[in-house]
Amino acid sequence: MSLEQNINAAIKAAMLAKSEAELRALRAIKAAILLAKTAEGGSGELTEAEESKMLQKLAKQRKDSLDIFRQQNREDLAKKEEEELEVIERFLPKQLDEKELRVAVTHIIAETGATSPADMGKVMGAATKQLAGKADGKAISAIVKELLSK
Template sequence: MSLEQTINEDIKKAMLAKDEAGLRSLRAIKAAILLAKTAEGAKESLSADDEIKLVQKLVKQRRDSLDIFEKQNRPDLAQKEKEEIVIMEKYLPAQLSPEELKPVIAKIIEQTGAAGPADMGKVMGAATKELAGKADGKAISAIVKELLAK
């Protein structure tokens, strides 16, 4: 079953359960899918990778908003963002922990022949391709910096 079909089913369940946060989050995902499908030059259906990237983008937007709301002392708005992040993350593959990322990134550094911080771009390109959907870009970047600084 595609993500779109899953989301439609879950919207029905959220409506029946009167789950306001779930409904809000699922409708945001559905809207993003519809926008992606109707964009100029778009294919009729999205691939699984495209769906994952789309949901990751939505989660990243929510995290950025959450940071802003917390800095501006708006706990009411921050709470909504937290709820949406939790629900949206259910539709993403399990994320790798920093402990799981380190050996993978160390291997990529070895393969690319990176020697120091100047080679970060080369490593990030390969790492983001290999770890797409499995880890957040910020987490990858932090570990790459740490390993290249040694």
């Protein structure tokens, strides 16, 4: 089943359960899917990679908003973002934990032959391609910086 079909089924279930928070997040995902499908130059169908990228973008937006709301002591708004983030993460592929990510980045550094922080661009290029959908760019960047500056 495609992501769109899964979302539609989840929307129906959320409506029956009268789950406002879940419904809000699912409708946001559905809107993003429709926007991506009708975007200029779009083929009308999304690949798995495009779906994953879109979901990651939505999750990142929620995380950024959550941080801002917490800094401003707006727990009411932070709670909404947190609820939506939980729903979005259910549809994302499993994310690598820090230990798995560190192993993957170490392997990529060895493959690219990087030895200093000057090689960070080369490593980040390879890492973002290989770990697309499995890890956040910020986390990848932090580990690459740490490992290359040793």
